[in-house]
Amino acid sequence: MAVLGRACLLLALLVCVYGIGASLYGVRRGRSEWCESGRRAVYALALILTVAFVVLEIAFMRNEFSFNAVADTSSTNTPTFYKFAAVWSSQEGSLLLWAWLSAMWSSLILFLTRNRMRDITPYAQSVLLGFAGFFVGLMIFYASPFDTTSPAPTAGAGLDPLLRFWTMMIHPPMLYSGYTLCIVPFAFGVGALIARRVDAEWIRATRRFALASWLFLGLGILLGARWSYSELGWGGYWGWDAVENAALLPWLTGTAFIHSIMIQEKRGMLKVWNASLVLATGTLAIMGTFLVRSGILDSIHAFGASTLGVPFVVLIAVCIFGSIYLVVSRRDMLRTEHRLDSLFSREAAFLLNNLVLVGLAFVIMWGTYFPLISEAFTGSESSVGPPWFDRYTVPLALILVLLSGVGPLLSWRRATGSGARRNLIVPATAFVLVLVGAIAAGVPENVKALLMFACAAFAIAAVGQEFVRGTRVRRALSGEATPLAMFSLVRRNRRRYGGYLVHVGIAVMFVGVAASSSFAHQNTDVPLGRGQSTKVGAYKVTYVRPTAVLHDAPSVDGELRTALAQYPQGNQIPIHHDGGDLDHVLDLGAVLDVTKNGHHVATLRPMMSFYNGDDPSQGTVGDLLAGQSVSDVGLNSSPLRDLWSAFDLNLAQTPLQSIINRGNAIVPANRPDLALVTIAALAGSYLEHPPAAEFNLLISPLVMWLWVGGLIVLGGGLLAGSPSGSLVRGRASARVAARATRGMARA
């Protein structure tokens, strides 16, 4: 199987080289059959990489530990879903995923444009094949997913416990889809510039791909945030981590691009800006991939130091300098066709929105790469933290949310003053009411958060008003019932109302972010024993009782139950028969009771899972618990607030360590299964005499709205990108058009 995989990679590289050559030869010599052959090379590449991907998946599913990637990231008792997804948890597998997704998206766009833009697509397919070839080359020369070891290990290391979370398994394909989709408009932008075709056609052809990349990136970022919130035990969802930022950068420039291409489509303006944005977005996508692969910046997400840095730096340099050369050398063709009619127009609002988005991207990029910049200039690496990012990003985010409400109120070309004033009444009233209401409610200490609530209210009211008025117009004209009128309005104007929904989603998300980051109450590292309580904000949290779960014990079930019977509460311990690898044997946790003013509010069950350390020096029993310990938070969500808790127990600092030591002395090294009996005794003892554990407790207001807002954004994005059919239902001749114009004049 590994041989087939390696053959696929070699064949893929050959196909990339051939496809680039055939495309360029065909377009330069006017030989369309070579261009066609080059396009088909992309399809062939997709086929080859699909086979390679399937080969690797089969190796994971069949536990073929002779594959290094399988041995490093999977094991026999890894659940099937995680086994399937473990492919992309390794450096090598994720490179294959990148190349495969890239080939699939490239094939789709080239199929859709097979009869159009024949002067642009050969260049675009060369660029797409170039990127795919780069990643295939990395796999062949630096990090092959098909490297094997002989003799094969008998067991795998298992998937990193931190990654055993459903969103973390979906997060990488979403993010990589976003990155690889960013490459599509990039490639067509390059093709358009080389072919000197800078009209709106390539934009029209790739708009949905730009939107899809934006959606996938956004979804990937959101899933990563959810993982951080639920799994990492620090209570946050965004830490301004280098890799998080790297994904956010192309999303921001992509957002700017999606807005500004509308101006080019309609008015033939901003061509330089759009070309620069699309090239920047593609380059930032590659830079984001580079950050994860190279380990050049410290990040919880990075794969650690690797040898991939130099090739990536070369690729990024080619992208940056090639982009600059193309834009500068084509500057004459990129001249704008029209000027802005009025500063009081949707175009002007979009322009401002673009400046804010690019400003945000610049600030975040500066902060993210500051360690490298500082090292280059001062010789010592220093970094900036969340307060630095917050200082600069929050004011820009406020403007952005406000603009997301202003834009829908304005018309294209020029808005009429009286109409705009009338349209402003409802959103402005919402702004003032929320501001005054929040101050009256006694929460004025954080001005930025209050302003964010008010701006979000403005945006939501503005969009709500658009829906209501649009529905009224539709009703008046069609006589449809209100729900049907609204449905028809949205269905027939998907791009407009999908975009509006995205604006609402963004405003809702920022409400969640502002409230949860400004008004949260957090107690960290609070030691609590059974029966003890602590206060968090207005809530009282009491440690009611300990909990324990045993895993991986099918062969010694009887012995375990006998051992547990020695303890009064031993029979309360559930035993999960997960498999025989003993990589995860014990969960310890607590039941917390949360009350407010003496009334029960919620019960939380935070837990900690202990994993095998694969370190024999820890002793037969100690080794089973010496690996990574992963927090499973206790969470109670509601629209108004989240009650969040994490549990931490350092076994070495508790009396339970003496049980481990005794077990290490008694249980022979060749009977790790019997070590489980000691673990059972430890669990029984823990239930009977629970040592004090440390808790992180967090009361976070409105955080649920962050996720709800994300779902609204997703829905709006899907609506805006859904096909609504061509507006052209036939072809009109100039004669017909002239008649139409005359008719219009008469009217």
Added chain:
Amino acid sequence: MDLVVVLLTLALLGAVIAIVGAPLNLPYRRREVDADEVRRGELEAARESKYREIRDTELDYRLGKLSEADHESISATLRAEAAEILRGLDDLDGAVEHQPDEAPAAAGEAEPQADETQSSEGAARR
């Protein structure tokens, strides 16, 4: 080496050669991208955008964002621009005469005009 793997590799190689080689087996035809084709692509993209703009302007007017005077003026400009684009497309086709029933579907005329229900082509014709 496993025979199945060898056969699979050869089959894949054969499929790849068949896919990329197929266009090269066709009779030789030199077909450069001519200026008309490029122009047509540009005009068709411009036509789509212009229709969208006309429709958006209509909706903005009905939503009260544009005064009647502004609407008239912008509409006239847009429709003139649309007519110019259509004329350009006609020129490319060698001024092929269209029968009235070949003209764009006027289905929109029977429908409410607040949104896409109205064919933008129909909008350009009024």
